Amino acid sequence: MMRELQVSLNQTQKVRLQAALQHLSDLASQASSSTLVVTVSDTIPVNGEDGILKGHGTSELDGKVVATLCGVVERVNKLVYVRTLRARYKPEVGDIIVGRVIEIAPKRWKLEINFSQNAVLMLQSMNLPDGIQRRRNAVDELNMRSIFEENDVVCAEVRGFQHDGSLHLQARSQKYGKLERGQLLRVPAYLVKRRKQHFHDLEQYGVDLILGCNGFIWVGEHAAPRVNDMVVDEEDSMVKDKEQHYETPLEIRQHICRIANSVRLLAALGFALSVEAIIDTTEASKSSNVEIKDMLGSEFYVQTAEREVQRRISILKKKRG
Structure with a gap:
């Protein structure tokens, strides 16, 4: 399981990290300028509409609809509710x-x-x-x-x-x-978004990545699909015996550890976990010649935040045309 990541930053790294996080905050506010973010007791504007249905995270006070949770205001026809950011x-x-x-x-x-x-x-x-x-x-x-x-x-x-x-x-x-033959990681469930695909065969690493909607992440050696586990003769029995004594190759174990550390790092920074972000972080550590054990160190931690800023700027530019 995953433990809380403790990073010791020097003064320069603190300044760089603070600048990167501030930039990310500014980019997020630009991207969500059309959405309404509320805190507890904020009034939710409903423009005097009749028949408003007050959903999760809302209440009525002095004839006004107010928020009882921190989050984003969502509307479905007449229903108004608050979607919490860290549910x-x-x-x-x-x-x-x-x-x-x-x-x-x-x-x-x-x-x-x-x-x-x-x-x-x-x-x-x-x-x-x-x-x-x-x-x-x-x-x-x-x-x-x-x-x-x-x-x-x-x-x-x-x-x-x-x-x-x-x-x-x-x-x-x-x-x-x-x-089997892998690592189980536990991250906040809100960092794993529901997608069409949660099973990922990372062929270049020989690794399977499963992003559980419940915040349990599996990083393990690629497992070939099971066809039939029933032993029918002595030859099959020998194959099974070999499998029991099988050891995951060192290179695959290193890939598993590097990918797992990418997950830990992204989760510690509070970034949403996607297969693209995990592979990008893994490849960045390899291209920068960062040892697996140093991936959770202060310098790569700051670099990952700075790289996320550049990624989001690139996405924003593409949206604007």
């Missing part, structure tokens, strides 16, 4: 998440997913090792620990909330399942 993770159906198994219960695994409650992955919502679609039986239940055990890292999809209030997951695709 906790709120699961939505279809979210790709990464979690850690904390308990094996009858016909289910319980996972920690960076939410106010643990999630549940039912045995019936999981592909069986033999790949055959059939009803789960008592033998399958007895063999649950051979699929996932405590502390295993698992990728799954949010299925929804059940009538009892519990959050259920499903892992019925080959892309879901146990994650």
